[in-house]
Amino acid sequence: MSDLVPQLPLALRAPPDQRLSRYVDAPAGLPDALRALAAGASTGGVYLHGAHATGKTHLLLATCAEAEDAGLRAAYLALRGLRGRVRDAADGLDAADLLALDDVDAIAGSREDEIALFDLHNRLRDAGRGLLYAAADAPDALGLVLPDLRSRLAQCARWALPVLGDAGRAELLRQRAAARGLDFDDAALEWLLRRASRDLGSLTAIFERLDRASLAAQRRLTVPFLRQVLEADQA
Structure with a gap:
């Protein structure tokens, strides 16, 4: 090939x-x-x-x-x-x-x-x-x-194939978090979905960034932590 x-x-x-x-x-x-x-x-x-x-x-x-x-x-x-x-x-x-x-x-x-x-x-x-x-x-x-x-x-x-609504996008992130042993706080998940692009590619890229940051900092995925990571990315 x-x-x-x-x-x-x-x-x-x-x-x-x-x-x-x-x-x-x-x-x-x-x-x-x-x-x-x-x-x-x-x-x-x-x-x-x-x-x-x-x-x-x-x-x-x-x-x-x-x-x-x-x-x-x-x-x-x-x-x-x-x-x-x-x-x-x-x-x-x-x-x-x-x-x-x-x-x-x-x-x-x-x-x-x-x-x-x-x-x-x-x-x-x-x-x-x-x-x-x-x-x-x-x-x-x-x-x-x-x-x-x-x-x-x-x-x-x-x-x-259908376009995922908010409930489907939330379920997708819950599945990925559970598969990696991440504790994704419900309030944090809702906060992220309100602010993230509806595009699944962009959403999963953000999740990967949060996964790496959570592992490095040994932190749960909470609203303060998400805000800290994403605001640092935009700085």
Whole structure:
């Protein structure tokens, strides 16, 4: 595989927070569908779509981790930044039992890349391998110029991912804190959610900063401590 493309190779290791059990407010039936795909029990393909920060990458990496835990070979490839280079980036990925392809919308409109993705899809499907896609929109709304690729993606089981509300964001942080043995005071959690960006990427980045600070200072996550850490960051 090329060292120039943003991909995780076969036998990848996803971060411990990125597991199917850690995904909050999943649509009914989706975790089971992804576990079946990860176990090699489903080869029809799964297509996830949703707005930014709805957890698409989380689910792709989590499904790959499940496949690896089952002794299968999994590969993840983010297509963002690969416009014009998909065929080269896909070299070697045929060996995967499960292939997760992120940011499909990033190559929409590039006929050469769409043909490369169409060919890759057909090779893995014909070999009985698992395929998992993620994009911002459903296949018909991506602006694909290759009808055959649009048809292939539309044949996958499709799931729309919701944007988390405040309750879901709170649950996400509670889960992460509990998994790391952190005592996250309820008042501190409410204080943080009122002030933090609704973007999950930004929110989890803040949590990671607080986790490191809490460990270093041996302090609980309370409102005074959060205020101290975050105000220091802004100074």
